[in-house]
Amino acid sequence: MHFDFDGTTPLYLQVAEQIEEAILSGTYDAGEQVPSTTAISREFHINPATVLKGMNILVDRKVLEKRRGMGMFVLDGARERVTFNRRTDFFEQQVSPLVEAAKQIGLTEAELAALIERGYGIK
CATH class of the missing domain: 1.10.10.10 (Winged helix-like DNA-binding domain superfamily/Winged helix DNA-binding domain)
Structure with missing residues (x-):
């Protein structure tokens, strides 16, 4: 710890x-x-x-x-509950604001998905 x-x-x-x-x-x-x-x-x-x-x-x-x-x-x-809670927090704290910011600058869902794929090194 x-x-x-x-x-x-x-x-x-x-x-x-x-x-x-x-x-x-x-x-x-x-x-x-x-x-x-x-x-x-x-x-x-x-x-x-x-x-x-x-x-x-x-x-x-x-x-x-x-x-x-x-x-x-x-x-x-317990491990599953912790994982679920962390995923929920991730959505609320990271994904939701990201989607809102993308909307504000006019990115489409497909464009945002392409940027995420680029971040993962897929394309």
Whole structure:
């Protein structure tokens, strides 16, 4: 895990993002325990309440589950939920504004698709 203490993204969101990244990369699979709030807070010198806030976001998103007295575990289907959420965010934050900007300068759907294909190196 790596945290940007000087950046604009709150640490609790960085905690959630880092755990999601670990799930996407296969570091933590369904059923596996993630590091405890205490372990993360000690290793990275982050307030335990901040770490817990980030983990609770993932509990709310049905990515992690709390097991009383045992810790936090990755839920079945967590990787798919994280992927779905990231794709949704990508559409809302990147694609939708791109389409609006393309419309403003008069690009057709075909012209925009051609530019995207060019970006992928297809043509």
